[in-house]
Amino acid sequence: MFRLTESPRLSEFERQVLPHLDAAYNLARFLMRNDQDAEDVVQEAALRAFRFFESFRGENSRAWFLSIVRNTSFTALKRHHMNERNVVFDEELHGVENPPMDAGVVLDRAQDRQTVRAAIEALPAEFREAITLRELEGFSYKEIADIAGVPIGTIMSRLARGRRQLQMILNPEAK
């Protein structure tokens, strides 16, 4: 029944955008830091993307969709008063919660994953964004700058600072 009434616009949208649902969820999940909010954000972003689909010029649908996911996430963070861009990372708290990944200690994969996820989530939102897009989604500085709507230099410094904080969380012994 749906097949018959399905619009070509919807099919085209599903073909172009739905393959990036995992990437969208991954970004939303690291920004929102919980499953439910991430799902809400992705669903809202998908609807917004569908409404603005005409504005998509057909170059990079992954970057285009992720920029909408990103904006929807930051709006949600603000709405929830959860935006902690000014909150300074609490090293001690995370040191207690997440055992550091020491070179001498071999953790199993599931534990590794949890540790790394928690470490990324401990970063300020803009750093989480830069790290996720660079390290987990493999975007270039230019693409991340376009998605976040800031200059490349800003992305460069966010990445450098985000990584430094990650190193401190994951390996607090090292300088």
Place this chain on the structure above:
Amino acid sequence: MDHEQIRELINPYVDGELDLLTARETEQHLRSCADCRGIERALRALRETLASSQPVYRAPSRLRKNVRAALRREAKTTERTFNPWVLFATGAACALIMLGAVLFQTTRASRSNTLVDEVIANHVRSLLATHLVDVASSDQHTVKPWFDGKIDFAPEVRDLSRDGFPLIGGRLDYLNGKTVVALVYHRNKHPINVFIMPATTGRDTLPSATIRRGYNVLSWTHNEMKYWAVSDLNEAELRRFTELLVR
């Protein structure tokens, strides 16, 4: 670049974001600076940890299903009340109509442009080939009957010597594939060609001016006749001439 500057570049260096020259310079510095090498090694180790621990989240199948359902609902409601394809089709139809109108106008314009070119070419040819007139006379009563039997319309022929535009004569010429009347006048040695042919519309129009290649061209419709006056005379005098002609 010094140590401090290079240290800022280790991140983009590791990310492969530096241009070749800067990358080479960074490489050279890394070879000689143990401090920076340590930073690089730690960065690469961090990247390795991030990759190998596979922290990426995957969209739950529930989300995929919900998104698809929400999109279908959205498509249904928006396309019932505000179908973008109907809108698109309407827009496309409007655009086509406008495009047609524009094309029609431009072809009309270019047609009149080529006509102006033809008028000027006729004028120039008449001066070059010393074939200015077939019937040389300043007597309108000589010129007008000369056209009888040669064309299927009777142009008004009027001598304007008293106003400083003496009639030199007349000839047959071609314009837009049709035989037309060409009347030749003079104004202080400036020849004026007036081409006359039956108008396609009966409405009188005021002279409209075009300047092309140094020639002034005035065209107007009067008494169901289409007139073209062309000369190297200035526009003001040519206008005065046309006013006298249709007076």
